[in-house]
Amino acid sequence: MKPVQCQVLIVGAGIIGLAIARELTRRGIRDILILEKEPSLGWHASGRNSGVLHAGMYYTPDSLKAKYCVEGNRLMKEFCRERGLTLNETGKVILGRNQTEVEALHELKRRADACGARAWLIDDKSLHELEPYAAPSLQALFSPDTAVIKPIEVLKALERELAKSKVTISYATVFQGLSETCQARTSRGVVRFEKFINAAGAHADRIAHQFGLAREYKILPFKGTYKKLAGDKTFLVRGNIYPVPDLRTPFLGVHLTRTADDEILVGPTAMPAFGRENYRAFAGWGWETLPILLRDSILMFKDRAFRRVALTEPRKYLKRFVFKEAKGLVPELSPQDLAETDHVGIRPQLIHWPTKRLVMDFVVLRDGDSLHILNPISPAFTTSLAFAKDMVAQLLG
Numbered sequence: 001m002k003p004v005q006c007q008v009l010i011v012g013a014g015i016i017g018l019a020i021a022r023e024l025t026r027r028g029i030r031d032i033l034i035l036e037k038e039p040s041l042g043w044h045a046s047g048r049n050s051g052v053l054h055a056g057m058y059y060t061p062d063s064l065k066a067k068y069c070v071e072g073n074r075l076m077k078e079f080c081r082e083r084g085l086t087l088n089e090t091g092k093v094i095l096g097r098n099q100t101e102v103e104a105l106h107e108l109k110r111r112a113d114a115c116g117a118r119a120w121l122i123d124d125k126s127l128h129e130l131e132p133y134a135a136p137s138l139q140a141l142f143s144p145d146t147a148v149i150k151p152i153e154v155l156k157a158l159e160r161e162l163a164k165s166k167v168t169i170s171y172a173t174v175f176q177g178l179s180e181t182c183q184a185r186t187s188r189g190v191v192r193f194e195k196f197i198n199a200a201g202a203h204a205d206r207i208a209h210q211f212g213l214a215r216e217y218k219i220l221p222f223k224g225t226y227k228k229l230a231g232d233k234t235f236l237v238r239g240n241i242y243p244v245p246d247l248r249t250p251f252l253g254v255h256l257t258r259t260a261d262d263e264i265l266v267g268p269t270a271m272p273a274f275g276r277e278n279y280r281a282f283a284g285w286g287w288e289t290l291p292i293l294l295r296d297s298i299l300m301f302k303d304r305a306f307r308r309v310a311l312t313e314p315r316k317y318l319k320r321f322v323f324k325e326a327k328g329l330v331p332e333l334s335p336q337d338l339a340e341t342d343h344v345g346i347r348p349q350l351i352h353w354p355t356k357r358l359v360m361d362f363v364v365l366r367d368g369d370s371l372h373i374l375n376p377i378s379p380a381f382t383t384s385l386a387f388a389k390d391m392v393a394q395l396l397g
């Protein structure tokens, strides 16, 4: 097969790859080819998340997450409004149910202020005006700018827009490696490119390795499963009710989210998974399962934050432990109010191996004309449009 030629080759048609492609077209670049190994959009994180547009309360001021979240939230809302896509501007409360949690809330408020995010500490009375069934709290943090979208709707809107700009998305095409400089081997032949974007989500570290980058990182996948509230109990949650998270980990804790379909999702969990695509019990197990288990065991000893996750999360395979967390947020719930869903996503969490620490922020690596986006964990969906602007500026200099 004759080699295909393009100016920019993007691997991955998740939200990051699509947002970057769109930004490139806005800068006048049209000769873009996106490789996507699946037959359509949304098979992985971008189609399997909570759909929450975060407002920017969790992230330390020096982080990329903080840098892009507020602007990303604004741009994604604008994107949805302009195209008539679903956008539920429900707001969110984080509950401070005891003194320790209240102290953490104050830290979140400081982070929100530093990030330029709107967030207000409110008393129990104001909390119950917003969320009448939330657990009694000493204080809560209210974020008016948190909203909910339909991730697949957003992905499809981007796909339509890119098609109008003549950008090609080659589905069912796997990037397999570099055959020589600026020449990619794919499952459909060779592609020559001038610039390369690695937006391969859970596989981005492997691709970066092929460029001689990111050797110090290893991946640990974490599975997020969800339950939902039975239909007649959805009135118990108006918007989003969250616990105070453990700020030493990137996970936000099991929370209650009113989705764009007016269901109440309960989750996600953050259970160590056995593969990058281990969505079902034994699906996604492979040669990497053993190394992943080995990394889990090593981190159990080396990292306290990971140890806490590894000791508390796996029990959430049992419904009663998820229920316990949900009831802590909304005391009126009873066990039969939680129904099963098949909604499950995997977070491709990077570990900085020399220090054995969970990497809390996005990692962007550049090597000449290639740009690699690693650790695209939450809130990467929220930040995508703002993040893409900066990535394109970096790539084009």
Ligand SMILES: Cc1cc2nc3c(=O)[nH]c(=O)nc-3n(C[C@H](O)[C@H](O)[C@H](O)COP(=O)(O)OP(=O)(O)OC[C@H]3O[C@@H](n4cnc5c(N)ncnc54)[C@H](O)[C@@H]3O)c2cc1C
Binding pocket: 011, 012, 013, 014, 015, 016, 017, 035, 036, 037, 038, 042, 043, 044, 045, 046, 047, 048, 049, 050, 051, 052, 053, 054, 173, 174, 175, 176, 199, 200, 201, 202, 203, 204, 223, 224, 225, 268, 344, 345, 346, 347, 376, 377, 378, 379, 380, 381, 382, 383
């Ligand atoms: C459970 C869960 C809940 C979340 N909730 C939220 C939330 O509420 N709000 C928020 O902002 N973020 C949330 N996130 C995070 C967000 O979903 C992700 O950060 C974001 O979707 C990452 O996008 P991506 O494009 O980097 O990755 P992906 O969506 O995984 O896209 C990468 C694509 O690359 C393709 N690919 C990989 N390797 C190759 C290859 N070799 N060749 C060709 N194609 C390849 C894959 O098939 C995939 O489609 C959540 C994530 C999870 C897992």
